[in-house]
Amino acid sequence: MSIFDNPDEYYMQQALREARAAFDEGEIPVGAVIVGNGSIIARAHNNTERLQDVTAHAEMLAFTAATNFLGAKYLTDCTLYVTLEPCPMCAGAAGWTQIGRIVYGASDPKRGFSRLGREMLHPKTTVEGGLMKEECEELLKRFFQQKRQ
Amino acid sequence: MSIFDNPDEYYMQQALREARAAFDEGEIPVGAVIVGNGSIIARAHNNTERLQDVTAHAEMLAFTAATNFLGAKYLTDCTLYVTLEPCPMCAGAAGWTQIGRIVYGASDPKRGFSRLGREMLHPKTTVEGGLMKEECEELLKRFFQQKRQ
Numbered sequence: 001m002s003i004f005d006n007p008d009e010y011y012m013q014q015a016l017r018e019a020r021a022a023f024d025e026g027e028i029p030v031g032a033v034i035v036g037n038g039s040i041i042a043r044a045h046n047n048t049e050r051l052q053d054v055t056a057h058a059e060m061l062a063f064t065a066a067t068n069f070l071g072a073k074y075l076t077d078c079t080l081y082v083t084l085e086p087c088p089m090c091a092g093a094a095g096w097t098q099i100g101r102i103v104y105g106a107s108d109p110k111r112g113f114s115r116l117g118r119e120m121l122h123p124k125t126t127v128e129g130g131l132m133k134e135e136c137e138e139l140l141k142r143f144f145q146q147k148r149q
Numbered sequence: 150m151s152i153f154d155n156p157d158e159y160y161m162q163q164a165l166r167e168a169r170a171a172f173d174e175g176e177i178p179v180g181a182v183i184v185g186n187g188s189i190i191a192r193a194h195n196n197t198e199r200l201q202d203v204t205a206h207a208e209m210l211a212f213t214a215a216t217n218f219l220g221a222k223y224l225t226d227c228t229l230y231v232t233l234e235p236c237p238m239c240a241g242a243a244g245w246t247q248i249g250r251i252v253y254g255a256s257d258p259k260r261g262f263s264r265l266g267r268e269m270l271h272p273k274t275t276v277e278g279g280l281m282k283e284e285c286e287e288l289l290k291r292f293f294q295q296k297r298q
Contacts, residue, residue: 053213054222054245064202073203088269089245092238096203116265120237 008103011035011081012132015105018045018058019083019139025050029083029139032058034066034099036078042066058082059090063097075099076124083136085112085129091120098122104129105136157252160184160230161281164254167194167207168232168288174199178232178288181207183215183248185227191215207231208239212246224248225273232285234261234278240269247271253278254285 003010011033018031022045034042044061048054059082066075079101086094086104091113094102099122107129113120118127152159160182167180171194183191193210197203208231215224228250235243235253240262243251248271256278262269267276 048222052220052222053216055209055212055242060204063204067202071201073197073201087241087245088265089238089241092236092241093204096236096238116237116268119265 008081008131011040011079012083012103012105012136014040014043015081015083016132016135016139018043019136022046022058023139023143029143030058032062032080032082034062034075034078034080036066036070036075041069041078055089057087057090059086060093063093063099067097073097079103081131084108084140085114087111088113088116088120091118094125095121099125101125102127103131105131105133106140107133157230157280160189160228161232161252161254161285163189163192164230164232165281165284165288167192168285171195171207172288172292178292179207181211181229181231183211183224183227183229185215185219185224190218190227204238206236206239208235209242212242212248216246222246228252230280233257233289234263236260237262237265237269240267243274244270248274250274251276252280254280254282255289256282 014033015031019029023029027046027049031045033040042062042065044058046058047056075097077100080099081103083105085108163182164180168178172178176195176198180194182189191211191214193207195207196205216222224246226249229248230252232254234257
C-alpha cells in the first residue's frame with residue numbers, strides 16, 4: 001500500500017503497526033499516528049501496563065508528542081488515525097487540542113466516546129469511523145482470546 | 150484550619166495552594182491533591198502553558214503521580230480534591246483510575262464533565278461539588294480579569 005494510492009489507509013496501516021507493537025509487549029493493542037502537513041508527526045501505542053498508568057492511551061501519548069513536536073498547543077490542521085474508537089478521556093483531550101479530523105478503525109460500543117455524543121470534541125473536528133475495522137478488531141480479539149487462555 | 154477539624158476542607162486548602170502556585174506561574178489556576186490512606190500521595194497544578202500541552206491538567210498530572218507513587222494502576226480507595234469541576238478528559242481519566250471519591254470546588258457549567266452525565270466515571274465513584282467554591286471561583290475570576298487588562 002503506497003501513500004499515494006490511499007493516504008487514509010496508509011496512515012491507518014501505520015497506526016496498526018503501532019498496535020501490533022503494543023500486542024507484542026502485552027499491551028492492549030491500540031495504536032495511533034498523528035499526521036500534519038502530509039507527514040507523521042507522532043506515533044504511539046497503548047502503554048498502560050509498562051507505565052502502570054491507566055491514562056497512557058495511544059492517543060494521549062500521541063497528542064503530547066505531536067504538540068511537543070510542533071511547539072504549538074493546537075493540532076487544528078492535523079488528523080489522528082487510531083485503531084480503536086477513542087474513549088471519553090481521549091476524546092476530551094482531542095477536544096482540547098482542537099484536532100481537525102479523527103479517523104478510527106474498530107468501534108467501541110461499551111467504552112467509546114460516541115455513546116456520550118460528541119460534545120467533548122471541538123465543534124470543527126470531523127470524525128470518521130470504521131476504516132480498516134476488520135484488521136483493527138481482529139488484533140484486539142486475538143489479544144483478548146490469548147489472555148483468556 | 151487543622152486536618153482534624155475538617156479533613157475535606159484541609160485537603161481542599163492544599164489543592165488551593167496548588168492553584169495559587171499555578172496562578173503565580175501564569176497558568177489557569179486549578180490545583181489538585183490526591184489523598185490515600187490519610188495522606189497526600191500526589192499534588193499538582195495545571196501546567197498547560199509551561200508544558201505547551203493542553204492535556205497537562207492538574208488532575209491528569211495528579212493521577213499519573215499517584216499511581217506512580219502507589220505502584221498500582223487503580224486509585225480505588227483514594228480521593229481527588231480539585232478546585233474546579235473536572236472536564237470530560239479528566240473525568241474519563243478518573244474513570245480509568247476507578248478513584249473512590251471526587252470532591253471539587255467551583256462548578257464549570259461550560260466545560261465540566263457533569264453536563265454530559267457521569268457515565269465516564271466508574272459506577273462506584275462518589276462525587277461532591279461546591280466545597281469552598283467561593284475561594285476556588287475567586288482565584289479563577291481574578292486570573293481572567295487580570296488577563297483581560
